[in-house]
Amino acid sequence: PWEETLRDLAAMGSSAVPHLAAQLEGEPPVRRQFASRALARIGEAALPAVLEVLRQGSPEGRAAAARAIWLMECCPRKALTGLLRAAEDPDPEVRREAMWGLGSREPLPKAAERRLRGGLRDAEARVRVAAVMSLGRMTARQRVPERVPRAELLRLLQDPDLGVREVAALTLWDLGEPDRTILPPLLPTLQDPYAAGRTAQLPGPALSMIV
Secondary structure: OHHHHHHHHHHHHHHHHHHHHHHOOOOOHHHHHHHHHHHHHHHHHHHHHHHHHHHHOOHHHHHHHHHHHHHOOOOHHHHHHHHHHHOOOOOHHHHHHHHHHHOOOOOOOHHHHHHHHHHOOOOOHHHHHHHHHHHHHHHHHHOOHHHOOHHHHHHHOOOOOHHHHHHHHHHHHHOOOOHHHHHHHHHHHHHOOOHHHHHOOOOHHHHHHHO
């Protein structure tokens, strides 16, 4: 069982770190995912090795390292430094992991907030989605709606990517934006091949207006 193995590796502490750090570059992808979780369980003792992969690894390794950092519940300053670096990585998957991680910092540092706002304008849709969702999670947890860039989210309602439009609309709906603002960008969902599964996740009031 994965959970038992994770506990055993975490109990080994720093002695397990070199092997696990090497697996951040491993194949298949599930190996990288497991290594990320195990290193996160070990925590601060694993951070130097993870940061080294983030600096020197392959794109896949850097993404796995960024994931390990944001799963860690330790050393907020060092972890934040790594995530801020990952947010500027040339690989979009690394940047996406960084967006998820930056949104998990509590309380949200100003530097993390700036990078998340920058992520709203990333060239890759998956990065923009992660930035929107992280900002939305931050608002829900910390109850600071004034820190969410509503103007940017309203701009994203016109994003060429349907997924970005959806998460922007849903975040705005959670913030109390009226249905007349968020409804039009959600209408294309009905033309999506997977609309049946996706519309089930839309806000109740908006859903009742389009189905």
